[in-house]
Amino acid sequence: MSKVTNYISExxxxxxxxxxxxxxAEIQRLTIIVAxxxxxxxxxxxxxxxxxEVLVANIYSFLKN
Numbered sequence: 001m002s003k004v005t006n007y008i009s010e011x012x013x014x015x016x017x018x019x020x021x022x023x024x025a026e027i028q029r030l031t032i033i034v035a036x037x038x039x040x041x042x043x044x045x046x047x048x049x050x051x052x053e054v055l056v057a058n059i060y061s062f063l064k065n
């Protein structure tokens with residue numbers, strides 16, 4: 001159990017001393033960029049899915065007649 005406790009305390013010490021954390025303004029800017037691209041990618045995926053749905057429906061209706 002002491003190995004686990006030692007590992008956790010060393011990990012926290014390394015996070016405090018060796019990791020360079022970004023500034024709050026940069027975090028906000030990057031979060032907005034990720035959110036915008038996520039929405040764009042979701043809309044693009046939705047559009048492609050809807051297009052394939054229409055295409056498949058037209059193919060089935062053509063084959064049905």
